[in-house]
Amino acid sequence: MTIIIPAQAHRQLFQEVNETPQNNDPDDELDITYKYPQALGEGHYRRVELRQSLLLEIESYQRHDNLIIQSIDRPHPLEFWFMLSGQWRESSLWAVNETETGQYGFFGSGMAVRGEDEFLQGRQLLVGVHLEPELLQSFIGNSSGELPKALQHLTRSPQQPYHFRSNVMTPMMQYYVQRILHCPYQGIIKRTYLESKVLELLALLLEQEAEIQMGSRTPKPLKLGTLERILYARDLLLQQIDNPPSTAELARLVKLNEYALKRGFLQVFGKPLFTYLHDYRLEQARQLLETGNMKVSEVAQKIGFASRNYFAAAFRKKFGINPKQYLMQHKHS
Structure with missing residues (x-):
């Protein structure tokens, strides 16, 4: 079963069940936990405001059904998240974006047009970070706040489509995400610890993004066997356009891991699978x-x-x- 709900109604559900949100840390009033609406599943959403322009989120849900949230045109924040469990897909007029278990999603600031965010039934564990463009500029910008050329695409005006990239989490990214999930501290020490791990993750993402933009991460030519599997994946996808398999299922059918399938498909056809x-x-x-x-x-x-x-x-x-x-x-x- 799939539940389809407008974004405003989804927010209203959260508000109705969280009239008095739980304070997660008695020494930190900016560390709040919200219950997940029982109509949709079980779990919680934790929000830690590390500073005025830096927000850490941890979503841990068990959904009863597939969920589609219908959104309207809106400004999109600069954010990144790490999907430890679950799958997300965004379909809009501009593109189809997705992240799955073991991947990260890196979003620049800009405009998001109306579309649908789809989350699959089952377990979702996600660690996400929102930051204002001005904070990023203060970290890595020059004296005028201008970002390095290789990273300027991350901050766009509200009239421009936001940048998005997904990729597989590296071992170092996984390490820092786990440190966030298992933070041993409370109060001000906790906040300092969490912020340091968030900034470590940001540095890893920015390094990878800059390398990609400057072309220093040139993909290797595909082996013949891999190319044949990519072409077979395309055929399977187009045979079921009304109800396509998930990336995980498609990868299983063509005997590739998900990362190799997505990277190879983009390399062969110049577009992500679902675009x-x-x-x-x-x-x-x-x-x-x-x-x-x-x-x-x-x-x-x-x-x-x-x-x-x-x-x-x-x-x-x-x-x-x-x-x-x-x-x-x-x-x-």
Whole structure:
């Protein structure tokens, strides 16, 4: 079963069950724990404000069902998170982004358009950090606050789409995340300890991001066997466009680990797995509409869009015309 809920209603559920949030540390009033709404599952959300512009979050949930949160256009913060358990996928007009168990997601600041955030049923354990762009600029910017050229894409205006990258957590990242989860201190010492680990993680991410932007992490050519598995994965994905397998399932079917599959797919096709699928779905929709034999709602369902409104917006974004108008044009041609 999948629960679909608007972002505002999701926040309202949290507020209703957390009229009096629990203070996690008696010596720190800025370390608060919120219960997860029982209508959605069990668990808690912990929020530690390390300083005014630096926020640490720990989400530990057991969801009863798959959850889709529908969001509206909004400014997106500069943030990063580490997914120790679970899977997240964001579908918007611009892209399809995702992180899975063992991966991190690195988000720049900017604009996030309306879309859907999907979380799978089951266990989710996530450690996340939000920071203001001004704080990042104060850490690594020059005297004018300007970031190094290789990192300037991380801070964009509210009118520009935010940058996103996901990748596999390195052993050092895993080490610092575990130190955060098992912090042995309380009060001011705890806050200092947690902030130091957060900044260590930020440094690792920035180092990796700069290397990627400067081209010093050039991917090696794929071996023939790996290339064949990547092509097979593409075929399996397109055979089930209305209900595609997860990345984990696809990797199992083609006998690759998830990291090798995602990296190889991007290298071969120039797009992440589900961005490729998203674009393919829309092209299939265009061809189906040209036949004039199906309604817009039927086309949307056939290619795997649960929401007709989201399908219409995505189609308009790609082709510059509403699907209904496109259908009528070809009916009269």
